[in-house]
Amino acid sequence: MKTGAQYIESLRKLEPIVYFEGKQIESVVDHPLTRPHVNSAALTYDMAFDPVFEDLVTATSHLTGKKINRFTHIHQSTEDLVKKVKMLRMIAQRTGSCFQRCVGFDALNAAYSTTFDMDQKLGTDYHKKFVEFLKFVQEEDLMLAGSMTDPKGDRSLKPGQQVDPDQFVHVVSKDEKGIVIRGAKQHMTGMVNSHWMLIMPTTALTPDDKDYAVSCAVPVDAKGVFHIFGRQTNDKRKFDEMDQGNAEYGVVGGECLTVLEDVFVPWDKVFMCGEYQFAGLFVERFASYHRQNYGGCKGGVSDIVTGAAAAIAEYNGAAKAAHVKDKIVEMVHLTESLYACSIACSAEGHKLPSGAYYVDPLLANVVKLNVTRNIYEICRLCHDIAGGFIATMPSEKDYKDPKLGKYIEKYYKAVASFPTEERYRMGRLIENMTGGTALVESMHGAGSPQAMRVMLTRQGNVEHKKELAKRLAGIIKEYPAEKEAAATKDKE
Ligand code: SF4
Ligand code: FE
Secondary structure (H helix, E strand, O other), X not given: XXXXXXXXXXXXXXXXXXXXXXXXXXXXXXXXXXXXXXXXXXXXXXXXXXXXXXXXXXXEOOOOOOEEEHHHOOOOOHHHHHHHHHHXXXXXXXXXXXXXXXXXXXXXXXXXXXHHHHHHHHOOOHHHHHHHHHHHHHHHOXXXXXXXXXXXXXXXXXXXXXXXXXXXXXXXXXXXXXXXXXXXXXXXXXXXXXXXXXXXXXXXXXXXXXXXXXXXXXXXOOOOEEEEEOOOOOHHHHHOOHHHOOOOOXXXXXXXXXXXXXXXXXXXXXXXXXXXXXXXXXXXXXXXXXXXXXXXXHHHHHHHHHHHHHXXXXXXXXXXXXXXXXXXXXXXXXXXXXXXXXHHHHHOOEEOOOOOEEOOHHHHHHHXXXXXXXXXXXXXXXXXXXXXXXXXXXXXXXXXXXXXHHHHHHHOOOOOOOOHHHHHHHHHHHHHHHOXXXXXXXXXXXXXXXXHHHHHHHHOOHHHHHHHHHHHOOOOOOOOHHHHHHHHOOOO
């Protein structure tokens, strides 16, 4: 296993091409725009060595029997699934932002079981190759960017019908050595500070979309790959300390657009090529694993937002007001509801034919749908408690200005016993954690709400519910036991 420092050193050896505002970022490790995201991911490495957290952040490889970082593990039990959620909450309580590594973790787990099932059904030989790649990932303790989301072009058209075929990553040629792919992946969390990316299809496919049924592993600095780093709300503040709110770990995951311009991938790193029948399953498994996470990571982030609301209420002199206490309780309730659902979908997980464990997909989708609502409400309550000053504070430079600083010190003071700077810093933290970029990530990260509704429609089994009602109303007299058992079993 690597430590955080070793992870950072390993990034220095890579040469990803990353642009921001038209200029190339020389080193993602040293650039103020990307460094907080590196720090956040580094914590997933360091915590594996901390005796307090070791049990959650490490696991035993089912392939080699060695101790590995959990972020490279294939879930072997429901206990593994539960530990994953606990680990995410615990890390998020320290970063207050996205630590990015879960996307690759989920991609590994989705690819493991999907390649197995695909080989069983179609007689292909992807799983063996994938296992070799997985061993390499575990041995080197690599960070992978899970690369699913394509730009998608016209949403009413399937990949094969697009005017521009590059709107979905696709295979442009193949020979005995490997394949060449072209297209782009969007909203790529943690990509610029990962070692490799694991490319997956983004949607269910038809026989006409065969060229789009592709999964493969590609180094982030492979020939033909470049990344355009995304803007975030207030990102220029990364050049100042206090104005950022969370200078160490930033906000969300440092997303980018990754362009793949005719990238060659050797066959041993290709895990799907043309098997359109399995694209939907791949997507569904990845999405369910990633949606499982959100009551963990957003639970941890919400713990901080709740704590910040309680602290600012004290600074403001409002902590004893009954309505403030009630709002804090509401925030706790909303947060624990998110977490409870993540734990539930993990505890209700089941074994797949490959031997790996999978979450309950219906409950995992409920987790993420709740996040698209509860986080807004948690942040709304925090804004309500904190007051308008979080949106109007003068800059750090003015605070430190010899002429202006004393006025800010004087007029931003609230309860006399608390230093103004504490109130200022807490206000900035709240502004950072509850602002535009963080909220949009809660809405669309791991898929947009409509994607969860589609899953709920498919998995909610309303027909069974109708039959339950009809039976009780005396409309259905007989209901075969096998039918009932089937309706309540495995929801995949
Ligand atoms: Fe992990 Fe949460 Fe970030 Fe997704 S949003 S990568 S689950 S920390
Ligand atoms: Fe995310």
